[in-house]
Amino acid sequence: MRVLVGGGTGFIGTALNQLLRARGHEVTLVSRKPGPGRITWDELTKSGLPTCDAVVNLAGENILNPLRRWNEVFQKEVLSSRLETTQILARAITKAPKSPQAWVLVTGVAYYQPSLTVEYDEDSPGGNFDFFSNLVTKWEAAARLPAESTRQVVVRSGVVLGCGGGAIGHMLLPFRLGLGGPVGSGRQFFPWIHIKDLAGILAHALEASHVQGVLNGVAPASTTTNAEFAQALGAALGRPAFIPLPSTVVQAVFGRERAIMLLEGQKVVPRRTLATGYQYSFPELRAALKEVIA
Secondary structure, three states: OEEEEEOOOOHHHHHHHHHHHHOOOEEEEEEOOOOOOEEEHHHHHHHOOOOOOEEEEOOOOOOOOOOOOOOHHHHHHHHHHHHHHHHHHHHHHHHOOOOOOEEEEEEEHHHOOOOOOOEEOOOOOOOOOOHHHHHHHHHHHHHOOOOOOOEEEEEEEOEEEEOOEHHHHHHHHHHHOOOOOOEOOOOOEOOEEEHHHHHHHHHHHHHOOOOOEEEEEOOOOOOOEHHHHHHHHHHHHOOOOOOOEOHHHHHHHHOHHHHHHHHOOOEEOOHHHHHOOOOOOOOOHHHHHHHHHO
8 A cells, every 4th residue: 555644754653654664555754854755745735646545644733842832823833734734635635636545634632621520432522612622623624525535534642652752752751760740630531542553543544444434542541540640650660650740830831721731631432443443552551651661
């Protein structure tokens, strides 16, 4: 299968690229810079979709970049980096002489409203209560194709755990020093997924012709709270994890609106993901963390 991957040079894209190539697929990346095995977004806009069997979009500015202030400029970058790349790919698919078989987009569980009690699956309502949920709604709408000749899949991802990037990259140093602990109250749910499983779900969505619609990209044991995650990470490192990160500090670093992503969470279950037949490599948190920090 020939797969075109937008934003394929990042943390998730690198893992997906390696998995697809290991399975014998041919991968072309869409990125800002030209290079071997790549086309640029400008080339895609001017020349249209290269011949391919499937398209994936992973592009998007890192929302939780602590070095960026949460202001109007950065909010516009967060929006445009997702919406514009998705629109470019969707238009290219629509205009292509031969439609690809599959079109897969990765969004996020921020679609679902944070709650300490409600459980969400792929059919649960959401997408209309704050900046991030509205972002997911616009993002997924930008991906919709007018025709049904191409199979469409949306994977709403939780917090991605993996070696060399993602959420763990920012957490390891304080936890290794014994300074880690829960964020805020620690009672909020922490929907997570191992990088190998997110790449696996994406490959499954590309290869399995019966998969379509929304899939939740979270581990089946994702009823983990933030405090339980902190304890498990501390245990994996052989360090205590009792020092909480106060809400006021999180809000000062990330801004009040963005801090919600860390201070509140959702109990998300991958009901449809499991029903499609995907088998998780890391369904349990302890084994996932052991692999990540090995």
